[in-house]
Amino acid sequence: MFDLSGKSALVTGATGGxxxxxxxxxxxxxxxxGLSGTRAGALEELAAELGERAHxxxxxxxxxxxxxxxxxxxxxxxxxxDILVNNxxxxxxxxxxxxxxxxxxxxxxxxxxxxxxLSRAVLRGMMKKRWGRIIGIxxxxxxxxxxxxxxxAAAKAGMIGxxxxxxxxxxxxxxxxxxxxxGFIETAxxxxxxxxxxxxxxxxxxxxRMGTAEEIAASVVYLASDEAAYVTGQxxxxxxxxAMI
Amino acid sequence: xxxxxxxxxxxVVEHLGVEEDKVVEAASxxxxxxxxSLDTVELVMAFEEEFGIEIPDDAAESIQTFGxxxxxxxxxxx
Numbered sequence: 001m002f003d004l005s006g007k008s009a010l011v012t013g014a015t016g017g018x019x020x021x022x023x024x025x026x027x028x029x030x031x032x033x034g035l036s037g038t039r040a041g042a043l044e045e046l047a048a049e050l051g052e053r054a055h056x057x058x059x060x061x062x063x064x065x066x067x068x069x070x071x072x073x074x075x076x077x078x079x080x081x082d083i084l085v086n087n088x089x090x091x092x093x094x095x096x097x098x099x100x101x102x103x104x105x106x107x108x109x110x111x112x113x114x115x116x117x118l119s120r121a122v123l124r125g126m127m128k129k130r131w132g133r134i135i136g137i138x139x140x141x142x143x144x145x146x147x148x149x150x151x152x153a154a155a156k157a158g159m160i161g162x163x164x165x166x167x168x169x170x171x172x173x174x175x176x177x178x179x180x181x182x183g184f185i186e187t188a189x190x191x192x193x194x195x196x197x198x199x200x201x202x203x204x205x206x207x208x209r210m211g212t213a214e215e216i217a218a219s220v221v222y223l224a225s226d227e228a229a230y231v232t233g234q235x236x237x238x239x240x241x242x243a244m245i
Numbered sequence: 246x247x248x249x250x251x252x253x254x255x256x257v258v259e260h261l262g263v264e265e266d267k268v269v270e271a272a273s274x275x276x277x278x279x280x281x282s283l284d285t286v287e288l289v290m291a292f293e294e295e296f297g298i299e300i301p302d303d304a305a306e307s308i309q310t311f312g313x314x315x316x317x318x319x320x321x322x323x
Contacts (some may be wrong), residue, residue, distance in 0.1 A: 170283070172283070
């Protein structure tokens, strides 16, 4: 089950904790992976670790022209593009009343607009092939909201709505569009939380622990597989029961 | 019928699964041949590929009928 041999997957934000785990998991299932991110060195390291079937595709997601060009580069490097994982994300947390236009715009641009541009660019090939998978890594915060993250929550909620709309448009062409919504996962992004914040969080998680990047990656593997062909427009919440939606 | 018209007709018949004799000059892809909006996008993609041309979005919107498509592609390939 969940064999991805012969498929090509582009993962954005592959240098991050979750992105790296997603790339490793897709690769382990047999997929050829395109690793995108801003830090070329870290991407090279990951590619070296994976060995064959790994391609490094550095890209700054706040650069519209670079984003437009990325799917073509990925497709040329890998000989096709069957699976797109819009994983890249940044945070610029601030109280709403203090949030600058720039903090708002940066987060929307990288977390949502780049996902729109990449998805638009990969559709043509997927529709022609009558097979494609677009998977957005959203967040529990996009559904529940979170103080200090008005911009991030808006981008993540936007990704869910965007995915549902696109899913409805292309379902008849064998292309599925889904989201995975992590809860609190052990990554560099959550390392920033202090012990008091973490303790408070754990009380709210029935599983009693933070999740791992591998647990997110496993959901992505499922949604990318042939077996998930009938699942589209959905958001799979992976959060230890923290929010049951 | 021109070679271009034959090739366009073949694409339309294959893609929309309609009878060849339904694909007449005035036949509207959406109203007469049962295409939805996504089908029309795919038809344009197929035309681009078949004839090695680029059909910009605003031109694509003006291609409503089989005749429109043949006319546009004939002009573009001339």
